[in-house]
Amino acid sequence: MPTLWLVFALIALAALGFVLGRQRALASAGGDVKLLHSLPAYYGHNVALSAIVPAIAVLAIWSLAQPMMIESRVAAMIPAESIAENTTVSLVMSDVRRLAEGLDQAVEAGVLDAAGANALEAQTIDVRALLGQVGVALGSEVSPEVLAAAQRYRSLTATGSMLKTIVVLLLSLGGFAWAYGRTHKDFRARNVVEQGIMALLILAASLAILTTVGIVFSMLFESLNFFGLHSWSDFFFGSTWAPNFRGDSELSILPLLWGTLYISLIALLVAVPVGLFAAIYLSEYASGTVRSFAKPLLEILAGIPTIVYGLFALLTVGPMLVRIFGQGEDGLLGVEWMSGATSVLTAGLVMGIMLIPFVSSLSDDIINAVPQSMRDGSLGLGATKSETIRQVVLPAALPGIVGAILLAASRAIGETMIVVMGAGAIAKFSLNPLESMTTITTRIVSQLTGDTDFASPETLVAFALGLTLFVLTLGLNVLALYIVRKYREQYD
Amino acid sequence: MTDTRQNPANNKGGSLLQHSARTRKRNAAERRFRAYGIAAISVGLLMLCVLVTTIVGRGTGAFQQTFVTLEVELLESKLDKSGTRDIDAIKKVTTFGYAPIIRAAVEAKVAELGIDSPLKAKEMAGILSKDAAATLREFVIANPDQIGETVEFRFLASSRVDGYMKGRVSRDSITNDKSISPEQLDLVDALVSAGVVEKTFNLAFITGADASDARPEAAGMGVSMLGSLFMMLVVLALALPIGVAASIYLEEFAPKNWLTDIIEVNISNLAAVPSIVFGILGLAVFINYMHLPMSAPLVGGLVLTLMTLPTVIISTRAALKAVPPSIRDAALGVGASRMQAVFHHVLPLAAPGILTGTIIGLAQALGETAPLLLIGMVGFIASNAPETIADGLLSPNSAMPAQIYEWAKRADPAFYERAWGGIIILLIFLVTMNTVAVILRRRFERRW
Amino acid sequence: ARDQVQVAGSSTVLPYASIVAEAFGENFDFPTPVVESGGSSAGLKRFCEGVGENTIDVANASRRIKDKEIKACAENGVTDIIEVQIGYDGIVFASDINGNGFEYTPSDWFLALSDEILVDGKMVANPNKTWADVNTAFPAQDIQAFIPGTKHGTREVFEDKVILAGCEATGAFDVLLAAAEGDSDKAKHKAAEKACISLRTDGVSVDIDGDYTETLARIESNKDGIGVFGLAFYENNTDKLQVATMSGVVPSTESIATGEYPVSRPLFFYVKKAHIGVIPGLKEYAEFFVADEVAGPDGPLAEYGLVSDPELSKTQAAVAEEAVMGGNS
Amino acid sequence: MNQMTALEKDVETQKTKIAAKNVNVYYGESHAIKDVNVEIEDNTVTAFIGPSGCGKSTFLRCLNRMNDTIDICRVTGDIEIDGEDIYDSRVDPVQLRAKVGMVFQKPNPFPKSIYDNVAYGPRIHGLAANKAELDEIVEKSLRRGAIWDEVKDRLDAPGTGLSGGQQQRLCIARAVATEPEVLLMDEPCSALDPIATAQIEELIDELRDSYSVVIVTHSMQQAARVSQKTAFFHLGNLVEFGATGQIFTNPEDPRTESYITGRIG
Amino acid sequence: MNQMTALEKDVETQKTKIAAKNVNVYYGESHAIKDVNVEIEDNTVTAFIGPSGCGKSTFLRCLNRMNDTIDICRVTGDIEIDGEDIYDSRVDPVQLRAKVGMVFQKPNPFPKSIYDNVAYGPRIHGLAANKAELDEIVEKSLRRGAIWDEVKDRLDAPGTGLSGGQQQRLCIARAVATEPEVLLMDEPCSALDPIATAQIEELIDELRDSYSVVIVTHSMQQAARVSQKTAFFHLGNLVEFGATGQIFTNPEDPRTESYITGRIG
Ligand SMILES: Nc1ncnc2c1ncn2[C@@H]1O[C@H](COP(=O)(O)OP(=O)(O)OP(=O)(O)O)[C@@H](O)[C@H]1O
Ligand SMILES: Nc1ncnc2c1ncn2[C@@H]1O[C@H](COP(=O)(O)OP(=O)(O)OP(=O)(O)O)[C@@H](O)[C@H]1O
Ligand SMILES: [Mg+2]
Ligand SMILES: [Mg+2]
C-alpha cells in the first residue's frame, strides 16, 4: 500500500516539523518564552499542520481524481464497435479496471513480471484463467481491446501514482519549509493554528451535510423508479397499505404515517414524564450515591437490544394488557376492547421504557449545569424545591431538554423490532390504541428484506417511504428549531 | 404594623412549627413532585430489573454445556488407507467418513460400562453433537501420527441431550420429536451415572464462533464479540471526535446564518433517520463506491458512526449550551482566544453531557442490527478469531446483536437459550464499556 | 482479494446454506463461506448489482428469480446465472400442543379468514367467529390465525395454495368471477383472484412480519392461535406444537416430496458464473451443496427438514457443467 | 466571653426576633463560624460588618437555612425565630424562607422577564388574587427597589440583560415583593451609586417599621446611617455586638477598634 | 459639545493610551452609549462614575471588545489603542485582551483551583518558563490582589468556594497576573471591606507606574483617592471628563454637580 506509506511519511514529517518548529521559535526568542507571540507549541503545530494538511488534501483529491482522469483517457481508446449491445462504456471500463487491477495483483503475486504484464496478448493466452489464479474476478473473456486498454490504464496509473507521490512529498516538504521559514518569535502562530483547527471543526460539521446528501442520493433514484411504477397520488393520498405479490398493490404512506405518529406519541408520553422526573429526581433530590448508581443503571435500558424489548412486548406486556382490556368477562375490566396482544399501546409502552434514559440522562446533565445561584435565588424567596425546579431550573434548562426529547422522538420514529413484535403489521387508521398498527420504519425494513421482486414497486416503495419520512422529519425539526429559538432563556 | 394583609406568610406571630394551609398544600405538592421523581426512577429501575431477570433467567443455561467423554480409536483403515500419513490423502476423508469411528467409540463405551440398550450404534451416536466428527477430523489432521492410537476426547452432546440435562427437554416433551427417543435418554441417564456424560461450564460459548442450525451446541459468541469490539473501536475513534468537533463549531463559533441553521436542522434530522437507511447508505457508499470489503467490521463501524453522530452532537451541544457565559467571559478577559476558552474551560464543564451522549450513542450502536443487514454482517458468518487488527477490521465478521438476532430466529430451542445467553454477554460488554465513561463523567461533574 | 465465497438471500434457505457452509469449511481447505440473511429479494438485488469482488457470488432464494430481476441483472452486466434448485420447503399449520387438533381443508381456511364469504349465493362479510362456525366438525374455539406477513414468500404460497384453492372449492370464486369487472377474461380472472385472497382485518388473522419464532411466541401467549410454520421449524418444536393435516395428509418430508401434501414451495440458489474460477471454492461450494451426502434424502439437510428434490442428480449435472439460465452458453 | 457582656448590656425594649446560640458552621473541615451568639431584634436594622471572608454571608445564610443547599456545609447550635428553633425537624424551611427573605451578595436574577422576576414570589405565595393586584405588587416592589423608572418600559425584557446595579436592585425588589418579616440583605448596595444607595437605605428604614432587617455591609458609614445594632465579625468570631452608636464611637474590643479605624482587614 | 471643551482643557503631559471617538453602543434597539469621546492616558488612573445603568460597564467592555460576546450588542465609532483602531478587522481581539485586561463587575472565578485561576493567564501567554516561575507569579499576583494570606494554605481549593469579596480579589489577582498594559476594573472594590479596599487602591496606584488603569466605581471618595482623571456618565452620555480634582471641586456640567452632591441618581 504505497498510499499508506505516503501517509506514514507525512505523519513522520509532521512530527519532525513540530519539534523543529518549536525549537526554532524558541531559538529566535533566545530561549525566552515570553518574547514569543504565541506559546511555543503553537509554532510546532503550525509547522506540523503546514507539512501535513495541504499534502493530505492534495493526496485525497488526487486519489479521487486520478482514476477519473485516467478513465476518461482510456475510455477514449475503446472503439465504439467493441462495446457489445446491452452494455455501456462504463461497464466495459469496469472490466478494464478489474483487469488492470488483476494484472497488478498478478505481478504482485509473482505470476507475471512487470514486463510480462505489459506484453500480454489476449489472443495468445487465457488472461482470465491466469488472473483467476490470483483470485481476480473477470466477468467475461478478455478481448484484445480491453486488454490493451487495461495495459494503458496500468501504465497511466503507474505514472500517475509516481507523480502523486512526488507532488505530495514536495508539497509536504514545501509546507514544512515555508512554515519553518516563517517561524519567528513575532509570527502569529496561534492565530494560524486556530484557523486550521477551525477549518477542521467546520469540516466535521459539514459531515452532517454530506451524510444527508448521501442518504438522499442513495434513495432518490430508487424512489424515482418507484414513482415510475406506482402512482404518486396513491402513495401520498391513498388510504390503504396492502402490498401483495400479484402487483397492483395499494401502497399509501398515510396509514403508516398515522401509525408512526401514534406509536411515537405514546412512547413519548411514557418516556418524557418518566425520564424527566427521573432526571429531576437524580439531579435535584437524590444523594450522590443514589445518583451515581441509578443513572448508569437507567442507561443500560438504552443498550438492551431492541429484540429483547420486542419479546418483552410480545410475551409480557401484550398479554398483560389483554388481561386488562380484553377477554370479556374473564378480564380485569370485564371489557372486550382488545383481542390480540399486539397493539399500539403495547409497542408504545415498551418503546417508552427503552427511551427513558435518552430523556433522563441527557436532561440530568443539563439540569445539573444550571448554576446554583439560580436555585438559591428561588429558594431564598421561599419557594419550595419543586417550585424552584418547575419555574426556574427547568425553563433555564429547556433548550437542552428539548434536544433530549427530540432525540428520543427521533429514536421512536426509527425503531423497528419493538414495533414489529409489539404493534403488529397491520396498517390502518384507527384512534383505538388497543388495535394493531404499524410504522413507516418497519415497513421500510420488511419491504426491503422481503420476498417480493426487487424491481417491483412493492420493494422500491421502501425507498420512497424512507425519503418521505426524511422530508417529514426535516419539517418537524425546522419547527423544533424555531420553537427552541423562541423560548431560549440565557442564564448567566 | 400597617401592612397586615391576609397573606399567611406574613402572618406575624404565625408559628413556624404550625404550617399554614397554603404551606401544607405546597408541601403536599412538593412531596407529590418528589414522589413522582421516585416513582419515575422506580419505574425505570423496575423495568430494568424485570428485563435483566428475564434475560438472566433465560440465558444462564447457555453458560453450561453437556459433554461426553469417549476414547476413540483412530482406525488407520478408515482414516489413512494408504498408510503413508500423506496429509492430502488424510484430508480426503470428509467428516462423513468419521461418523463410523465415532459410532464405534460410543458402542465400545456402552459395552465397556455394561449398559443394556436396545439402540443401534447410529442411534447411540445420536446423543453426540454433529460437531464431534469435525473435532475428530481437525485433531487427526493436526496430529497425523496419532492415527492408529486410541485417544480420549470430550465431545459435545447434542442439543436435545444438553436440553435434557438442563431440564429444558423432558420425556413428555419428546413424544413427537424425531431427533431423540426415550431410549436415548435412558442411555444418557446411564452414562451420567457412569460419569461419562457431565455438565460443565461452557467456555466455548464465550470464545467460540457461530455454528450452523444442525449443531446449536457448538455455537459461541466469541468471534462476533470481537466483531462488535472492532466496530465499537471505529465508532469511538470517529464519532466522538467528529461529533464533539461539529458541536463545538456549531455552538461556539458558527455565525448564526442560514447555512449553520441548515447544518443544525440536518443533524437533528439525521437522528430520526431509521437505522436501516444508514445500511442502504453504507452499501452504496462504502461497498459499491469505495470498494471496501463486504461483511467487514470496518464498514459496520463506519455505518454505525454515521448513525451515532447525531446522538453525540445533540447531547454535546446541549451540554455546551448549558455552560454559563460568564465562564467564557472570564477566560476571554484574561486574553484567552475563543478556541482556548472553549478547550480549556467550556469543554471540561460540558464533559459530563458529552460522555452521556457517548454512552447512549455507543449503547445504541452496540445493540443495532438493522443497518448491518445490508452490509453483510447478519447471517451465518463462522469465521475464526482475527489475528491482527487489520484482520479484525477487514475480514468478515458478525456482531453481537446480529448474532443474537440470528439465533433468536433459528428453529432449535437450544439457540433460543443461546440468544439469551448472548444478551447477557452483550450487557456485560455494555456495562464494561459504560463503566469507563461513567467513572470519567463523575470526575467531571460539578456545580457552580 | 476476497478469498471466501459470499452468499446472501433468503432466510428460509439460510439454515440449509449455513449447514452446507459449515461442512464445506470443515472439509475443504477453502475458508468457510459467509452466508448472509436478509431476504430473497435483498439477496438477489445485491447479486444483480454487478460482477466483481464487491458483489456477492451466490444468492439464496425461496422463490424463482423473476424476469424483471433477470433483466435488471443483465443491465448491470450479470448475465450468466446458474440456477440451482435444492429442494422444497414444506409449509405446515400448527397449534398449541395442549389444545385441539385440526384436520383442515383449504375451504376451512378460506371460510375462516376471507373478508367475504359465500352465504346463500351472495358474498357477505365474514361472520365466522369460531372454528365451529366454519366447520361443524371443529371445536368452538375462537379463530385466531397467525399468518405470514406480505413480505414473506410463504404468504404467496399460502394465498395460492390454500385461500385461493378454498375460494374455488367453496364456489365463491365463480360468484366473484361473474361479478368481476374487467376488459378481458384475464383481467376478470385477476380481479376475482384478488377478491378471493383479500383477508379480514378485524384482528382474527394476524400478519406476522417477523419469523417463525415470533409466530411460536404468539401461540404461546394465545393458546387459541393457529400458526403457519416451515416444516423444519415445526420438527424442532414438536414439544410445543401439534401439526394439522391438510386435506387429510400429514405433512412430512416424504408426503411433500411425493406431492401429496399440497402446501410447499421450491428453494433455490443462484450462482454468478463470472465468479467461478475466480472466487476460490465457489464451484466446489455449489457442487458440495447438491452432493448426495449433503442434499440427498439421508443427508444433513433432509435431517434438518429440507424436502429433498427427487431430481437431485439432474441438478448435480447442471452444476457440474455450469449450465446457465436461458441455456445459451 | 466578650460578646456575652456586649449582649447583656444592649438589651433594649424591642422584642427579640432571632436568637442565635452557640452557632458553629463548618465547610467540610474548615470552621467558618465559631460559637456565635447573637440576638436580632424586631423593628430594628442590624448591620453585620467585618473584613472580607470573616463569615458574614455564611452566618446570614444560617438565619434562613440557605446553607442547607451547600452540601459540605454543617451548622450546629440553636437559632430561634420568635422562640422557635428553625433547625427543628418540624420546621419547614420553605415557610421559614417566606418569613425570612434574602438578597444575595451576587445579584442572581432569573433568566426570565423583569416582571416575572418580581412576580415570582407573590405568585408562589399566592399574594395576589388577580393580575391587577399582581401588577400592583410588581410596580410597588420595583418602586421600593428604586428601579421602576429605569425598567417600567421594558418589563418584558430579560432580567439578565440589566446592568450590574440594576440587577441588584431587581433582586431587592424581588425580595421585598414577598413581604417577609425579616429581610437579610447581603451587601445590597455594593453595586449602587450614592443616589440609589440612598433610596435603598430609605427603603430599609421604611421596612424597619414593620419588620426586622439584617444587612451586611462594608461601608461603616452605611452601617452607621441605617442600623441600630451592629455586629462585628472577625475570622469567624462575633467579636462585638451592640448599639451601632456605641460600636462606632466606643468599641470595647481592640479588634473592633482597629477595624473601624482601618487597621485590620 | 461640553465634553470636548473639558477634554481640551485637560490635556496634560501623559501620552494618550486609548482614544475613543464617537462611540455608540446599541443593545438591539436600545441605545446604551451615545456618541462618547474620551482619551485615556498612559500611567494614569481614570475613574468612570455615574448612576447605575448609565453605561459604564458597557463602555468599559468596548475597550477590550468584550462586547463581541454579546450577540445583540453593536458598537460604532472608533476606539484606538496606541493609535491603532481596535475594531480594525486585522486586529486580533485576543492580543488586544492580553494587552487590555479586565476585572468584571460580578466576580467570575473559573470552577478550578485558586492556583489554576491565577496561573491560567500566565500559562496561555507563556509568561513563565517553568513551574517555579509560575508559582512565583501566582504568589505575587495573589499578594497584589491582597488575598494571599487568606488562601495560601488552600491554593488547591476551588475558587468558587470563596466568599464574595475573596472571589473579587481572586479575579483581580487573575487579571494582574498577565501583566496587561491597560487594566479595566469594573467596581473592583464593591464587595471589599475598607482594609482590602485600601490594599487594592494601593495596587492600583502601584500599577499606574507602568500601566494605565480604568476603574468604574460608585464611591466618589474612591474615585477622588485613586484617580487622576474622572469621566462622568449619565444616561449613556459622557457628560464630563477631566482632572479628578476639578470634577469633584468644580464641575462644569450641572448634572455632574447634582450627581456629586447627591441630587441625581
Ligand atoms: N446584555 C444586555 N442586553 C440588553 N441591555 C443591556 C445589556 N447589558 C446592559 N444593558 C442595558 O444597557 C444599559 C447600560 O448598562 P451598563 O451595564 O453599561 O450599566 P452600568 O453603568 O455598568 O451600571 P451599573 O453601575 O449598574 O453596573 C442599561 O440600561 C442596561 O439595562
Ligand atoms: N461554599 C464554600 N465552600 C467552602 N468554603 C467557603 C464556602 N463559602 C465560603 N467559604 C469560606 O468561608 C469563609 C467565610 O465566608 P463568607 O462568604 O461567609 O465570608 P464573608 O464574610 O461573606 O466575606 P465577603 O465580605 O468577602 O463576602 C471564607 O473563608 C470562605 O472562603
Ligand atoms: Mg459575603
Ligand atoms: Mg456595571
Ligand SMILES: O=P([O-])([O-])[O-]
Ligand atoms: O427470507 P425469505 O426470502 O425466505 O422469506
